Amino acid sequence: MTERKARRTWGKGWGPAVPLLLVVAIAFGIPAVMLAAGAFTEKGAPGEPSSYGFANLAASLREPYLGTLLSSVQLSAVVAVGGALTGTFLAHAVLTSKSAMLREAVLSVSGVLANFGGVPLAFIWIATLGNSGVVTVGLGLGSGLLYNFWGLAMVYLYFSIPLMVLVIAPALEGLRPQWREAALNSGATTWQFWRLVGIPVLAPALLGGVVLLFGGAFAAYATAAAMVGASVPLVTLQIADALTGNVLVGFENVALALSLDMIVIALLVMAVYLPLQRRSSRWLR
Incomplete structure (x- = not known):
């Protein structure tokens, strides 16, 4: 009974907000992750792969x-x-x-x-x-x-x-x-x-x-x-x-x-x- 009541309370409190949170995660979360990945990516010399580091942040x-x-x-x-x-x-x-x-x-x-x-x-x-x-x-x-x-x-x-x-x-x-x-x-x-x-x-x-x-x-x-x-x-x-x-x-x-x-x-x-x-x-x- 307690578990069922907790689920009901969660559904009333957070359930309606799930679609909004999903949209926010897609619209803001993905760009933020891509931005952070690019900020830590250091381009290598021609023909060499890129690496991760703090050179861009230091610059x-x-x-x-x-x-x-x-x-x-x-x-x-x-x-x-x-x-x-x-x-x-x-x-x-x-x-x-x-x-x-x-x-x-x-x-x-x-x-x-x-x-x-x-x-x-x-x-x-x-x-x-x-x-x-x-x-x-x-x-x-x-x-x-x-x-x-x-x-x-x-x-x-x-x-x-x-x-x-x-x-x-x-x-x-x-x-x-x-x-x-x-x-x-x-x-x-x-x-x-x-x-x-x-x-x-x-x-x-x-x-x-x-x-x-x-x-x-x-x-x-x-x-x-x-x-x-x-x-x-x-x-x-x-x-x-x-x-x-x-x-x-x-x-x-x-x-x-x-x-x-x-x-x-x-x-x-x-x-x-x-x-x-x-x-x-x-x-x-």
């Missing part, structure tokens, strides 16, 4: 590849911190306003802009602040404002800030007004309330948002490829050049090693984000 952690990896990490960190701070202040200002229409409008627009990226986003910014952009020509601004590290960071913030608004808004709504009233009635200042109550409560959601924005900026490719090209060294652009034979010929396995490095960093990011997300979800109840 991916040396220049010039290491520089692109560090540049991507730096760009992602700037976008994550800047987007998290700006998005949090914007969400707080909207949620504390008395206009329900403003709140719904901002959240709706944020949902659209958070998923807007790629080549169309690059085109909009090039047409606006590019060398011949409308604003650049109209205001007589100098060229080169957009095609650099900070220009790319500004473009990434275009979709990162709305994403942070969506992430942090439920957590801000979880801050009960009674907590602030109790703190103020006890003689606490506004800063003391935020330092001792508000920020600790929001910390999991804030850190989770930072990690999420970091991962989004770290993996972005199309926008940077269409806008800055090789003027800003990024690991995603380096991987594309190596795989397509553009500039780099015969370095396909090194590109796979770089992809494996990105997967490891992404796993570390998710390892931080998921526990924080579970902890912050209790404030949504």
Whole structure:
């Protein structure tokens, strides 16, 4: 009876998820295995068989590849911190306003802009602040404002800030007004309330948002490829050049090693984000 009950419980809990898990295993597991195999495969000399080793991984952690990896990490960190701070202040200002229409409008627009990226986003910014952009020509601004590290960071913030608004808004709504009233009635200042109550409560959601924005900026490719090209060294652009034979010929396995490095960093990011997300979800109840 106990075994039958256990099977019934498993069937109700995991049974419906088996098809989804199977699709995920095929769609993500097989490419991941092939990528790892290629990353550890060392091509032999002409006429000699390939072997397995760590040469590609070692090369991916040396220049010039290491520089692109560090540049991507730096760009992602700037976008994550800047987007998290700006998005949090914007969400707080909207949620504390008395206009329900403003709140719904901002959240709706944020949902659209958070998923807007790629080549169309690059085109909009090039047409606006590019060398011949409308604003650049109209205001007589100098060229080169957009095609650099900070220009790319500004473009990434275009979709990162709305994403942070969506992430942090439920957590801000979880801050009960009674907590602030109790703190103020006890003689606490506004800063003391935020330092001792508000920020600790929001910390999991804030850190989770930072990690999420970091991962989004770290993996972005199309926008940077269409806008800055090789003027800003990024690991995603380096991987594309190596795989397509553009500039780099015969370095396909090194590109796979770089992809494996990105997967490891992404796993570390998710390892931080998921526990924080579970902890912050209790404030949504």
